[in-house]
Amino acid sequence: MKRLNQLPTFRIQYGKELSVNFGQKRCRGLEGDTIASALYANDVRIFGRSLKYHRPRGLYSLDGECSNTMMAVDGIPNVRAENTPAVDGMNIKAQNVFGKTPDFDMMRFMDELSWAMPAGFYYQTLHKPSRIWPLAIKHIRKAAGLGILSPDFHMRGKFDESYISTDVCVIGGGPAGMCAALSAADQGLRVVLLENRPWLGGYFEYRPREYQKGVPLYQRARELAESVGHTPNIRTFKNTAMIGSYHNNLITAFQRGNKSDIFTERYLEIRAGSVVVATGCIERPLLFENNERPGVMQIGCAHRLARNWGLLPGKRAAFSVGHDLGLEAAIDLADLGLDIACVADIRQDSYDSNLAAELEKRNIPFLPGWVAIRAHGSKTVNAVTLSSINATRRRKLSCDTVVASAGMTPVTGPVILPGGKLTYDNHTGFFLPATIPPQMHVAGRLLGLDDPFAIETSGLLAGLKAAADCGKPVENNLKEMAKNQATLPGPTRGTKLVTGPVKGKETFICFDEDCTLKNINQAMHRGFDVPELIKRFTSAGTGPGQGGIPGHNLPMYVAETGESPDRNPKPTTVRPPLVPVYLATYAGSNHDMSKRTPMHDSQVKAGGKMERIGVWNRARRFSSDTSARKEIENVRNNVGLLDGSTLGKFRIFGSDALKALQRVYVSDMSKVAEGKVKYSAMCNEDGCLMDDGIVVKIDENDYYMTASTGRAGQTIEWIRYHTRYDGWNFHMVNLTDAYGVINMAGPNARKVLEKVTDADVSNEAFPFAGYREFLIQNMPVRAMRLGFVGELSYELHVLSSYMQSIWDLLEITGKEFGIQKFGLEAQNILRMEKGHVIIGSESEQRTTIHDLGLGFLWYRNKPEAKTVGAFALKDTEHQKGRLKLVGFKMKESGTRVPKDGSPLVDSRIRGYVCTARYSWALKEPIGMALVDDDLCGEGTTLNIYEDGCKGKLLSAKVVSMPFYDPDGKQMRC
């Protein structure tokens, strides 16, 4: 269709063309078009089919308040066509259509069957007998839900997030919102202004009506927007829908990105000192038969189509309205070339007589006290029947557009969500906030104001109130502004009629859920008398629009029928998100922040297969052989190097440091001797193993300790928690990233170390469990003799910046002794051969140190220390029925290795395999398992069940541990 000639209110740019594909149809649009306006310009009238009855649906509000115009765009379902800019090359599909185009839907017979599906149909009909459930489920699933998401669909785009602190947050960029932002900013405050549309201006933005002599409203809107734009302390977010509002002034919203933005959508969380809600009004739908037939639309929709996008809504329109905006739109559209069949107005009198005179001047029939009762036409409107409100007279007029609206309804979601309460206001016919959460203010049309000056002044006033919340001395300004406000017109009297004289069978109160007035009547007939319950039973207002369409009409209708015990209309609740949001937007960008050890790059270069373990990247192995055989054998026969930098490392010092250690470690930490390492464990209150590590004494009241990799993040928190009542004097420093760790292990380890240091590292001078500090080529090293992998080994703690140098030196020096890197997989098998546990592999939430055979670590004679877990350790020491850690081998040779985690069974589950691997040292599979205590005797048979084993159990037997070098000669030599 042909667009109008250039208007000053246009948001499209002539000359900048684009095209989108609607199914098979290529639609040409202009830059500035939304998907909805681009399709409308190409004569698309049916945008989709409704949820239950497959009725045709089209443009209605142009602000995305219902699912009528939700479409699939480039594979993304439920995109709101009215709010989404058209982008060249977009592929758009109508939803809920069974057939090629929404014009011909194979399920449209559902509409004829609507009589068979009363309110609560699914609840009542399909629950008995139960054998029909599978069939019912299949068919309901097929028919239910809006939009199709392909299971292998991959969401593209960049989803950002932003957490903003501000003094004042203004919701709504209309005249009141802009004035509030300006007056708060004028007080020197930081202001965030949120606007759903791509531009500021709201209610003024498209209207040519006079604001003051020679200045139309749209021009005033642009002036205000310009002032806002020039105010550096106002940060404006356009294309931004508010989705949630919470206490402590937290506002959530999301912003759709423009071409120039680096994000597709951005989630916003705004914490403000004060909030101004200037969300204005949406139109309250007028209910009549076929009130959602394509061609029926609200005043703003028809008016903005023409004024913003240059599209006349049709050729001939009938108006059935209840607000002066309708009269104004009819006059303007008539001047722009639309043939107006008539303007029916619900109001008998209280309309603006000047506007009525303007209609008369244009020979447009004006019918006060009349209302539309039926739209005709099977796919789109071709006629409308009007009736006098008292149902005495009727007229049928042919037209292709019905502009229908019962009145206005305020957008109060931001006030209700954090706990504001609404009451019905008889003058405006609105549900108005009776209580408003602290530091929140309302302004503008939402209060029922219509006069442009009154709206702006209420904005200025709210901005000042917000400034007062933020501690600005504005008492006098407030008094002045309140005085101004009092001289201006107050709230307009609003209409209350919901529906003309209709039967209600095809009168839709909720478009999203296909809910008719008849359904509401059925619910009331069944005894549901409160709107909130009727909403649940009929599902009216539970769709994507969150009550935008039915929210006002439902309680009004219920109150009108007199079915409710309470004659005051009771509004239903709304919940966040107030606007449908992509899950991708909520998820935001994926900040996968992992840590790299100082050796990372060189490990990767050496062919390390890196794996993500907790927050760390670690080398699992250095060849494609998943068994890591060469690495293992090299540690047993020569010497290996492991990067153990992920180990948690801490300094704890101060006069009460020892007391803190005694509190959290189960051993007697007063026995930590100089030059020795002390291995111990931390338990929780239940005596369950939380962490293990070593402690060394660096100096008087000064200790160095390690924590396991996965636990390092919580160690300080843990120690401080368990000493929180004591007021002890000690401090902790997390050195995890400051130090790297090299574990050099194998029979040749000493030969390598001797060559790089002048220190005496002989077995006599530096024995097993010893701690030494020395230099390797002037680089200080903290060295410990430990035996996690069961060979002679030195754990070298080195400042991170020296790690690469020392590592390289060891590798070069160790060449003649067969030194090689080894990774986590090799370490895992080496330590298992020694029966050493890894927390989380061999222990779980309920595993005590007794269960693991580590009870010897517990020193019971320090009750004054109040050791965490000590009491439970006493209680569980001989407790029956616990899972105990055992070693096992397979009963028959040649049996394969069972999978980690496989359950152990007889007639029931008796435990599970923790870790099992093939041992190259023993030349057979070995493993560790947690088993019921009556199964832990040596020689007991364990039957292992594996996923998919089809009843064929693997058979193992309990053996003693360690498997390798039980006397520990290798690590002590």
Add this chain to the structure above:
Amino acid sequence: MAFTITCPVCGIRRGYEFRFGGEDKGPMPPEESLASETWCEYVHMNNCIAGIQKEWWFHRDGCGSWFTIYRDTTTNQQVENR
């Protein structure tokens, strides 16, 4: 999400930054002559007050201190000390 906590060191911060440390139950009773029931009561049982409760919080993404606040569990808002 909307919850804020006033840390004695860092001031008012978003609730995200903190870890909950349970109701304030006072220090662990002495280990000697402690009955299993008393131990269990102390470690595992909570008062679960619907109203204002004193509780421990840890400023995990901040100064790293443990401290107590009063919180109204029915509104999930920090309140002034009674």
